[in-house]
Amino acid sequence: MNYDIVIIGGGPAGLAAALGARESGKASILIIERERELGGILNQCIHTGFGLTTFNEELTGPEYTQRFIEEVEGKNITVMLQTMVIEITKEKQITAMNIERGCFLIEAKAIVLAMGCRERPRGALNIPGYRPAGIYSAGTAQQYVNVEGRMPGKEVVILGSGDIGLIMARRLTLEGAKVKLVAEILPYSSGLKRNIVQCLDDYQIPLRLSHTVVAIDGKDRVKGVTIAKVDERLQPIKGTEEYISCDTLLLSVGLIPENELSAMLSVTFNPSTGGAIVYENLETSVAGVFACGNVLHVHDLVDNVSAEARFAGKYAAEYLNRTMEEELAVIPLYAGEGIRYTVPNQLRISRLEEQTIVRFRVNKPCSNAYLCIYFNDIRVDRKSKRNITPGEMGQIIINKKDISKYPKINQITITMEDK
């Protein structure tokens, strides 16, 4: 089986990548999806808040995804559902399996990695205690409640104030559970401000910042948790422990890009994102392999995923016309003061478009700061930023015409500096 472009994952990233590839040519395109339907995690995100920049309206997850699915249908894009990719080689041979065909081989000319991310589990947190029933990641609980119609418990404590945790605090309250509190180890929430208002404040659910769960009580079923305040080094402070009875603990403690397949390809990773290092065109260190969406870096807004993935698809289509790999001058893009990471990480000047979108996160909450671009040590851009937290992805544009004014650039740095 041969396809020009194979997209791994049929969530929002994969769907938009397919559309981006189709808009740029007549290539044969295949989307491989392991679930029974397209749409990925959006199928269980029944709340609104999606599509504000893409469609200028607030849609639910399933509505947002439906618009992309309808666009993909009728565009001569092949979709394989309930199909799992188990191996990829550098030669772009993909081993996949499903019920109808068993194990089979697909040869691709270009690959777009769009596998999304998964939740950090309890094991990553080192909370002592037995392994009782009643401990779920927030997304698992979301699947139970919104798709299967089962409640995970009656009295709930949520650890971590990421957006999924906040959304689930409201969802479980609406379904009749008592959400006792949300504990966040950091002194600020990693979720969007709007979600604190409409998911916690609207239902009088307390948010305890600088608090974490230090013990889980219960052997067969969760009976309660002990929370404690933490110091600046995030260590629990003795004497601040408080026992909260509950039968359920939800964990909303971060997302990890699902990069097992990318690792098989030996793409180079960025430790700050857990995703691949990419060039200006979202191409990984393996030529012809592109990455986008949450497998590249965890996004907070699906609109950004779709926009990014469209580009990845477009560049995958353009790659098909590339006749030979040549050594091109590369400028590294660095995350400087105040910035945790940037995507992309390397710019090949000859391949740059007029404008390159750089997405980034700050490493601490900033108010009244300057977002700056440096070419070597020369500051070429400075923008005032009102408020930005690590929970909100930012973006800045690098103009090709600015780069051509400075012929001797050997690095570009983005910084967020206090005023």
Place this chain on the structure above:
Amino acid sequence: METRVFTCIRCPMGCELTASISEHGVITVKGNACIRGEQYAKKELINPLRVLTTTVRVIGGIQALVPVRTRGEIPKEKIMDGIRQLKQIQVKAPIQIGEVVVENLVDSGVAVIATKTVRKRE
């Protein structure tokens, strides 16, 4: 003059809004980056509104639930009543995305629509 502070929920920016209402009932809003913030603060001061999203049981569908939402906003204090009304109903598959599930939720004048297509179980 009464002054209240809100965090805008109209977009992910989350502007901090200061809304004041004068004795004559004139509302002024500060801190908003766009017109949506002003509209939000005015409503939030007088009659807070929210979109309700939840699920409704499905009979004979390929999945047990269909996600639904109110077509527009309803008063915030009617959210729990709305949930109770939607818990009592079941809908028969097939259901099309956008199909009206309830015409007028808890006398708000706002309809509830399906947000996903659920096919019939063969």
